[in-house]
Amino acid sequence: MLLQVQDLSINYASSAGRVHAVDNLSLSVGEGEIIAVVGESGSGKSSVGLAIPGLITASIATISGSIWFKGEEISRLPSHDLRKFRGKEISMIFQNARAALNPVRTVGDQLLETLQTRDKDLSASRARARALELFELVGISDPITRLGAYPHQLSGGMCQRVMIALAVSLDPSLLIADEPTSALDVTVKVQILQLLKRLTAQIGTSIIIITHDLNVARALADRVAVMYAGQIVELGPAVDVLKTPKMPYTQALFQSLPRLGGERGEQLAAIPGQPPNLTAPPQGCRFADRCPHAANICQSAPELFGITDSRKARCFFPHDSLLRAQTSFNQPEEPKAAIS
Amino acid sequence: MTPTTDNTLPVAATPLLKVEDLEMKFPLHSALLRRTIGWIQAVRGVSFSISPGESLGIVGESGCGKSTLAETVVRLTTPTGGSIVFNGRDVTAAAGGDLRRLRRDVQMVFQDPFQSLNPRMTVRQLIREPMQVHRIGTVEEQQSRVAELCDAVGIDRRLIDRRPTTFSGGQRQRIAIARALAPKPKLLVLDEPVSALDTSVQAQILNLLNELRARMGISYIFIGHDLAVVRQVCDRIGVMYLGKLVELGESETLLEAPRHPYTQTLLSAVKALEADGSIDLTENLPSSGEVPSPKNPPSGCGFRTRCAYATDECASDSPELLDIGSLQEVACHFPLKLTDGSSRK
Numbered sequence: 221m222l223l224q225v226q227d228l229s230i231n232y233a234s235s236a237g238r239v240h241a242v243d244n245l246s247l248s249v250g251e252g253e254i255i256a257v258v259g260e261s262g263s264g265k266s267s268v269g270l271a272i273p274g275l276i277t278a279s280i281a282t283i284s285g286s287i288w289f290k291g292e293e294i295s296r297l298p299s300h301d302l303r304k305f306r307g308k309e310i311s312m313i314f315q316n317a318r319a320a321l322n323p324v325r326t327v328g329d330q331l332l333e334t335l336q337t338r339d340k341d342l343s344a345s346r347a348r349a350r351a352l353e354l355f356e357l358v359g360i361s362d363p364i365t366r367l368g369a370y371p372h373q374l375s376g377g378m379c380q381r382v383m384i385a386l387a388v389s390l391d392p393s394l395l396i397a398d399e400p401t402s403a404l405d406v407t408v409k410v411q412i413l414q415l416l417k418r419l420t421a422q423i424g425t426s427i428i429i430i431t432h433d434l435n436v437a438r439a440l441a442d443r444v445a446v447m448y449a450g451q452i453v454e455l456g457p458a459v460d461v462l463k464t465p466k467m468p469y470t471q472a473l474f475q476s477l478p479r480l481g482g483e484r485g486e487q488l489a490a491i492p493g494q495p496p497n498l499t500a501p502p503q504g505c506r507f508a509d510r511c512p513h514a515a516n517i518c519q520s521a522p523e524l525f526g527i528t529d530s531r532k533a534r535c536f537f538p539h540d541s542l543l544r545a546q547t548s549f550n551q552p553e554e555p556k557a558a559i560s
Numbered sequence: 561m562t563p564t565t566d567n568t569l570p571v572a573a574t575p576l577l578k579v580e581d582l583e584m585k586f587p588l589h590s591a592l593l594r595r596t597i598g599w600i601q602a603v604r605g606v607s608f609s610i611s612p613g614e615s616l617g618i619v620g621e622s623g624c625g626k627s628t629l630a631e632t633v634v635r636l637t638t639p640t641g642g643s644i645v646f647n648g649r650d651v652t653a654a655a656g657g658d659l660r661r662l663r664r665d666v667q668m669v670f671q672d673p674f675q676s677l678n679p680r681m682t683v684r685q686l687i688r689e690p691m692q693v694h695r696i697g698t699v700e701e702q703q704s705r706v707a708e709l710c711d712a713v714g715i716d717r718r719l720i721d722r723r724p725t726t727f728s729g730g731q732r733q734r735i736a737i738a739r740a741l742a743p744k745p746k747l748l749v750l751d752e753p754v755s756a757l758d759t760s761v762q763a764q765i766l767n768l769l770n771e772l773r774a775r776m777g778i779s780y781i782f783i784g785h786d787l788a789v790v791r792q793v794c795d796r797i798g799v800m801y802l803g804k805l806v807e808l809g810e811s812e813t814l815l816e817a818p819r820h821p822y823t824q825t826l827l828s829a830v831k832a833l834e835a836d837g838s839i840d841l842t843e844n845l846p847s848s849g850e851v852p853s854p855k856n857p858p859s860g861c862g863f864r865t866r867c868a869y870a871t872d873e874c875a876s877d878s879p880e881l882l883d884i885g886s887l888q889e890v891a892c893h894f895p896l897k898l899t900d901g902s903s904r905k
Contacts, residue, residue, distance in 0.1 A: 260758035261729075375850050376622070405621035405785065406829045408850065413833075432758065435833035476763035478788040479834055480815060480827070487770075488792065490763035494728050 221288075222393055222426050223249040223272065228285035230267050230276060237499040241267045243450040244285070249394065254420055254427040256437035256458065259447035260473075262495060268447075269396045269430045273310045274302045290393070308338060311387040315399035317379035321371040327382045328367030331355075334389050354385040357422075359415055377408035381415065388419060395419075398430045413439050434477060438462045446470045449495050449506040452524060456531035466527055466538040469507045505535070513537055575609035576647060576746060576779050577633070582606045583641030584625075584632050588855065600854050602628040604803035605642065607881065612746070615773060615780040617794030617811070619787055619826070623851055625803040626783045630751045633781065634666050635659060647746065664694045667740035671752035673732030677724040683710070683735055684720045690742040709738040712775075713768060730761035734768065741772070751783045766792050787830050791815060799823045802862035803854055805881055809888030819884060819895040822863045861893070869894055 230242040242264040249255050259265040270276050272287055274294065287295040294305055314320045322330055328351060335347045342350075348367075355363035358381040371379055380400060387395055397416065401409040417440055420427055431437055437444050437458060444461045446454040446469070454467040465471045475489035493510040496502050502509070508518040517536050524532045584603040587596040602625040610616050620626045632639050635651060643652045651662050667690070670676040677686055687709055691702045710717050713734040724732050733753060740748055750769070754762040770793060773780060784790040790797055791811050798808040799822065807820040818824045852858055852865055860878050864870035873893050881891040 260760065377850055405851075406833070407621065407825055410829045410832055434759070439833055473759055476760045478763070478766065478786075478792045480788045480791065480830055481834065482788075488763035488767055490767055491760035492764075494730075 221248045222251050222253075222290065223247075223428075224288040225268070225272065226286045226288070228268065228271060228287065229283070230264070230271055231282045232280060233282075234499070238282075239498050240501050241281075241450055241498060242271070243501070245450075245452055247445055247452065247455075249426050249428060251393075252420060252424050252426055253443065254417075254429065254441045255443045255445065256441035257428060257430045257445050257447060258432065258434060258437045260432055260495065262449075262498070263447040264450040265430045265432075265447050266398055269312070269398045269428060272394075272396060272428070273306050273312060274299065275312075307334070307392065308390045309392055310394045310396065311390070311392040312396045312398065313380070313383045313387045313400050315402050317383040317403075318371050318374075318376065320383060321379060323371055326368050326370055327374070327379075328369075331367070331382070331386055331389060334386055338390055350389075351385075354389055355382075357388070357419075358382075358385045359411070360385070375408075377404055377412065380404065380408075380412055384412075384415065384419070388423065388425065391423065392425060394426045394428065396428045396430070399432070400429065401436060402431070402433065409436075416440060434462060434474060446473075449501060450498055451506060451534060452532075453507065453534040454532065455524065456527075460531060466531065466533040467507075467535045468511045468513055468537075472510075472512075574611070575645075576612045576614075577781075578609040578645040579633065579642070580607045580645075581642035582629070582632060582639050582644065584628050584637065585640050598855055601803050601857060602854060603632060603639075604857070606800075606803075606805050607642075608798055608805065608808060610747070610779050610781065613773070613777045613779055614796065615782060615794045617782045617784060617790035617797040618800055619784055619790050619797060620800035621785060621826075621851055623854060624800040625854070626800050627751055629800070630668070630749050630781060630783050634668050634749050635662060636668075660694070664696075664743045665745050666747045666749060667743065667745040669733070669736050669740050669748065669750045669753045672756045673724070673729060673736050674756070676736055677732055677739075679723060679725050682721045682723055683715065683727075686724070686735060687738045687742050690739060694743045696743055705742065706738075709741055712741070712772065713738045714764075728761070729757050730764055733757060733765055737765075737768070737772070741776070741778075745778060747779045747781065749781045749783070752785070753782070754789060755785070762789070769793050787815065787826060788834075799826070802851065802857050804862060804891060805889075806863065806892065807888070807890045808881065809886075809890075813886060813888055819888060819890040820863075820892045821867045821869055821896065824896060825866070861891075 225245060225247045228242055228245045232239045232241055245268060257265045257268060267276065271283060276283060286293055289305065289309065294302060321327065331351045331354065332347050335350055336342050351367060352363050355366060360366050360378065360381050401412050404412060413436065416427060419425060429440055441458040443456065444458045445452045446467065448469050454461055454465060454470045461470065465474060472489065472491045476491055478488060491510050496506050496509065503521060504519040505522050508514040522534050522536050524534045525538065526532050527538055582603055583605055585599040585601045588598040588600060589595065590597045606629060608616065618626045618629060631637050633644060635654065639652060643650060646662060646666065651658065654662055684706055687706045688702050691697060691705065697705065707717055710720060715731060715734050715738065724735060727735065754765050757765060766789065780793065782790055782793050794811055796809065797811050797814050798805045799820065801822050807814060807818065807823045814823065815827065818827055858865050860876055861874040864874040879891045879893050881889045883889050884895060
């Protein structure tokens with residue numbers, strides 16, 4: 221295992237009380253594996269991504285649990301020692317690439333700085349050659365001119381390519397991509413996903429992709445972890461989870477997604493209600509309030525039960541819920557419908 | 561006013577809104593002397609019309625001018641060319657009382673309900689304000705309409721004296737919609753109304769919009785970037801690229817048999833992501849590259865720099881949006897043959 225996250229909990233202090241953003245989360249990532257962490261806003265998915273390279277400090281949150289990377293427990297390392305992992309072993313790309321780049325320096329400068337900071341012996345000419353090679357790797361046309369460009373001179377898609385070049389410049393073993401395509405237009409989005417997929421094949425990097433977009437997860441990932449209200453509620457191979465979801469939340473999320481292939485004008489199966497308030501999360505199943513199948517037992521907290529060797533779901537009724545979901549979600553007059 | 565159903569053809573004789581050759585360009589100033597050194601041509605000659613009760617979607621990628629088009633249609637800006645005729649009156653340069661009347665009839669819903677609602681006002685004040693501005697009804701009538709609107713958009717009446725900060729994004733967008741509906745507009749311009757919302761909430765709002773239109777018979781212009789979302793709400797869809805409408809047609813026809821290579825590109829990108837199971841991302845899309853800058857659009861057809869079918873003619877002549885039958889209009893010298901389009905389904 222390249223990365224192992226065990227019982228990770230993250231609580232943020234807020235004026236409304238402690239926000240239990242992530243609750244006892246365990247996740248592992250293998251060599252060369254692409255895993256997608258899927259969830260809606262506030263599900264805790266970005267907190268997980270930030271916690272792995274130690275970017276959430278004790279001053280803003282209480283973190284418990286452990287994070288193991290290549291056999292070393294990096295969650296216990298002081299910040300100074302973590303630096304040798306950041307960039308070289310674990311690197312990150314963010315949603316808004318232009319905001320993540322320095323606006324007053326050329327993208328070439330920023331790439332050269334990264335290369336030369338980590339390898340003091342690297343000569344200027346070799347660094348430049350490596351930079352050109354990286355720009356070509358991420359599909360930036362006319363790389364020589366583009367090295368001299370400022371971020372504002374590049375399009376959003378191009379900035380994201382620069383970010384990816386920066387992120388892979390030190391050959392990291394793990395790339396954490398937090399909503400890398402959410403700010404991009406659909407044609408560019410496909411290009412960036414193609415690039416990420418090609419990179420894993422070419423340089424063998426593992427990727428954790430954090431996204432709200434089920435289609436992105438399906439297009440890219442080997443395995444999917446679906447998060448809801450700070451917990452993983454479903455985990456398994458992407459093809460299986462996204463084709464035959466077992467947890468009612470995953471099912472509902474799929475059915476609420478408008479698709480070109482669906483019937484036009486038909487009522488979308490919206491999920492009624494709101495996610496729970498994480499300053500006081502429910503004792504039982506966190507989705508129970510919005511779940512069409514909730515029963516008395518759901519007042520106690522379900523574990524992430526194993527369904528098959530590779531699949532898990534945090535639900536007391538994972539097996540038969542799919543069938544029941546299809547019948548109940550398709551009825552136009554759903555009793556719990558949000559719109560009256 | 562009768563709401564059009566899916567099968568009703570748009571009646572060109574009595575459009576609610578008729579936009580002709582609309583143009584909107586913004587000057588670019590030099591840093592030092594503020595001299596005009598160029599123009600951003602955000603909207604470059606757009607024509608369309610909307611019938612009462614009809615819902616028109618405008619889709620395109622960022623920078624294609626769709627939001628500028630929306631702002632110009634509601635006359636938040638004054639167009640630099642072309643005409644806007646609303647309900648038989650030319651409102652292209654309307655001012656004063658005429659503009660106020662237009663704003664009563666044409667309301668707007670914005671993308672981000674975290675920014676579009678005044679955080680200092682309560683829900684009651686927010687929804688009532690447009691009626692006060694337009695002097696509609698007595699205080700009692702306004703109050704009862706606020707309550708009605710809350711019911712219509714699914715906001716609990718008991719929460720009416722709270723401020724928007726206590727509501728989630730989806731609920732805030734419901735409040736924004738109620739506020740837009742308050743002066744009983746004939747046309748609602750929705751600029752990316754669900755793009756800031758989560759998938760499950762997005763579905764709630766789309767259902768609400770469909771229900772409200774069926775019930776109230778108002779028209780929508782729905783600006784969006786997601787074809788699947790726009791299709792859910794719209795009878796017709798116009799596809800914009802670099803400030804121009806490149807294709808306009810009935811939603812299903814346009815999505816099943818796109819005739820413009822750009823529409824086809826957009827569709828194949830969406831379908832690549834929608835495909836079941838693992839998909840082949842290495843498959844080449846019919847077009848690559850990125851949108852040229854509106855500061856300096858290419859000559860002739862705007863899409864030719866990315867188009868797989870472009871010829872010399874596309875560089876010299878700008879194609880007009882022409883009727884190609886079956887209520888579909890396309891701006892292309894070489895519209896895709898129907899077989900190309902339908903085979904993509």
